[in-house]
Amino acid sequence: MDFVQKEKYDINDLLEITRILRSENGCPWDREQDHRSIRMDLLEETYEVMEAIDCDDAAMLREELGDLLFQSVFHCQIEAERGRFDFNDVCDEIAKKMIYRHPHVFGDVSVNNSDEVLVNWEKLKQASKHQSDAAATLESVPNILPALMRGQKIAKRSADAGLAFSDTDSALSWVRENVENLNLAILDKNSDKIDDTFGKLLMSCCILSRFIKKDSEKALTFAINKFIIRFRDIERQINESGRKLEDLSADELDKLWQSVIGC
Numbered sequence: 001m002d003f004v005q006k007e008k009y010d011i012n013d014l015l016e017i018t019r020i021l022r023s024e025n026g027c028p029w030d031r032e033q034d035h036r037s038i039r040m041d042l043l044e045e046t047y048e049v050m051e052a053i054d055c056d057d058a059a060m061l062r063e064e065l066g067d068l069l070f071q072s073v074f075h076c077q078i079e080a081e082r083g084r085f086d087f088n089d090v091c092d093e094i095a096k097k098m099i100y101r102h103p104h105v106f107g108d109v110s111v112n113n114s115d116e117v118l119v120n121w122e123k124l125k126q127a128s129k130h131q132s133d134a135a136a137t138l139e140s141v142p143n144i145l146p147a148l149m150r151g152q153k154i155a156k157r158s159a160d161a162g163l164a165f166s167d168t169d170s171a172l173s174w175v176r177e178n179v180e181n182l183n184l185a186i187l188d189k190n191s192d193k194i195d196d197t198f199g200k201l202l203m204s205c206c207i208l209s210r211f212i213k214k215d216s217e218k219a220l221t222f223a224i225n226k227f228i229i230r231f232r233d234i235e236r237q238i239n240e241s242g243r244k245l246e247d248l249s250a251d252e253l254d255k256l257w258q259s260v261i262g263c
Helices: 011-022 028-032 039-055 058-082 087-100 114-128 134-139 147-160 168-188 191-212 216-240 250-261
Strands: none
Touching (some): 011 028, 011 058, 058 087, 087 114, 147 191, 147 216, 168 191, 216 250
16 A cells, blocks of 8 residues: 655554555555453553653653554544544544633633643533532542552542541551551451451551652552562572572561561
């Protein structure tokens, strides 16, 4: 299939490339895909964009944003073939939404700071989504979000509605209370109670994150990466001693772990 080679391509070229890939003479794999078959690809590309941001790598970010944009274009092409909407319809809708939710820029609303912007944003969002009460705003947080991210969003929206701890100490006290309750549930060997109290502990951490101004998902990711680094350090020490990980007793591993944590 003929396609004009260019030194630099734009969004119209990407749209045409995607249309060709999905056409009768295009790529067999691309033609077979639907929304559900590439659903996880969208999530993967989103996380890769986030990784590029965390790495502050401009070249990587440019590439990953392109991959993410292609996912959006691909989904739009599927819908264009069905006659329901196309990429331009998506651009039209998001443009109208941005204008509507920024009346302090495109209208006559006055704001003094970014906090007031966010308050107006939430009010306009609730109105556009016909959310008549506070519970509806909580229910609108997507179930598919990572649980910590979802928990933090739920905590913020409930706080905005007036249901919130007063300060960091009160939020931290609830974390401690849930730790104690979890310990009691474990001692009782009550599986259902363990599930319940462990979930409450995690949710209390999401609530605490709002007071200490830390992102729950990012904090856990950092802790996981640090755990991996420490694990590798332990394994290196064991290998250098001529032994294998499985050769060590639980006490020996615990001592090694404590020595690495103390570094």
